[in-house]
Amino acid sequence: MxxxxxxxxxxxxxxxxxxxxxxxxxxxxxxxxxxxxxxxxxxxxxxxxxxxxxxxxxxxxxxxxxxxxxxxxxxxxxxxxxxxxxxxxxxxxxxxxxxxxxxxNNLVMPLFNLNESKDKNERFSDQTVAGIVKATFDLAKTKTGALIVIEKEIPLNEFEKTGIAIDSLVSSQLLINIFEHNTPLHDGAVIIRNNRLAAATCYLPLTDNLHVSKDLGTRHRAGIGVSEASDCLTVIVSEETGKVSIAIGGTLIRNVDGDYLRNKLIAIQNKPVEGNNKKVKLWKGRTKITKKS
Incomplete structure (x- = not known):
């Protein structure tokens, strides 16, 4: 025992x-x-x-x-x-x-929200959205290669320094003229910050992703690369096929149409949305919350 x-x-x-x-x-x-x-x-x-x-x-x-x-x-x-x-x-x-x-990471940013004041402001106007969409598909019709980077939260100053400063309001005519063949600024990428075209002929890092299709050239790899290094949205127009693609977070979405691109731009526009409640000032100086019809 x-x-x-x-x-x-x-x-x-x-x-x-x-x-x-x-x-x-x-x-x-x-x-x-x-x-x-x-x-x-x-x-x-x-x-x-x-x-x-x-x-x-x-x-x-x-x-x-x-x-x-x-x-x-x-x-x-x-x-x-x-x-x-x-x-x-x-x-x-x-x-x-x-x-x-x-x-x-979205799990970390809420704890350290250093850009709270920036989030309250609209990044760019509807006019800028329309200009980007129009220029993109006008360039696609003529099979003119283009690379447009739209900055969001993470600054792209490091890549902006590699190009030529423009600092002009965004317009479809300006974008089309920049990417026109045999012009001094057509090579490289343009960086759009808020409602202004910050710089052109910028050099971007190429992606190291081995799963990227072999039929994609340097322009697409640069668009994916900069989206991996930041939270920007990149618009790519293929010079060979005239197809439009966008890159977000290292992911390439190919063959998009105008409505899809416009919706993506509106999604990152950070446009303030009116709530269901509206303040109406009364004659006594008070405010009353009324339901918006």
Whole structure:
């Protein structure tokens, strides 16, 4: 009997469940959420190949530990510090992109809403929307390539500096003239900020996404690249086919029509919407809330 009790004390007692509190559950959910998003991010970047290589090295390390291969273990331990530094240097763009995406995450922005005052103002007018749509499809009819970047919350000053400052009101005539063949400003992208065309001939970063179709050229890859680096909306007109595409958040939407483009522009216009309640001032100086018919 004493032997059975000792067996349970030594080998079965560890099976008892620990006391789990609410904070433990919250911590487990947070860690699981973080690990899931790290895995999703790794699979979408070149770091996925790095993870496969690290798994191979881990297997080799386990084999060396089991077989007591001291020389190989010594090499592993001596090179681990250099390896970590090399990984940080090689994959610096991926780490930077991950931090940018973390800052753009809708779960984080409500906690650090630094642009509250900007959100209350309309980004651009209906006239600007009409000018962009008209110019885009006029250029598409003549198969004139174009790349139009519309800034939202994240400033595009870094890319604006690579071009020529314009600082003019947006109009369809101006956009068409800029992208006309054999003109000094037709090469590169234009950046639109609010109701003004900030700069032209701007150079944009190309996307590293390996899943982008091979039939897309540099103009489309640049449009996707700048949408990955910021929250802008990019309008691309193909010079080969005359088709219009838009890029948002690293996703390319191809062959859009005028109504679709107009709706997308209106969606990011941030136009204040009148509520259902309207204040009416009474003769006594008070205000009364009346339902809007």
């Amino acid at each position: 004493e032997t059975i009790i000792n067996f349970f004390e030594n080998y079965v007692a560890w099976l008892s469940f620990p006391r789990i509190q609410v904070t433990d559950i919250i911590e487990i959910l947070m860690i699981a959420f973080a690990i899931y998003h790290v895995i999703v991010w790794v699979k979408q970047t070149r770091a996925w190949m790095l993870v496969k290589g690290l798994i191979v090295l881990l297997i080799l390390w386990l084999i060396a530990s089991i077989l007591n291969l001291n020389v190989i273990l010594w090499i592993f331990f001596k090179s681990i510090n250099v390896g970590i530094t090399a990984v940080i240097i090689v994959f610096q763009p991926e780490f930077r992109k991950a931090l940018e995406q973390l800052g753009q």
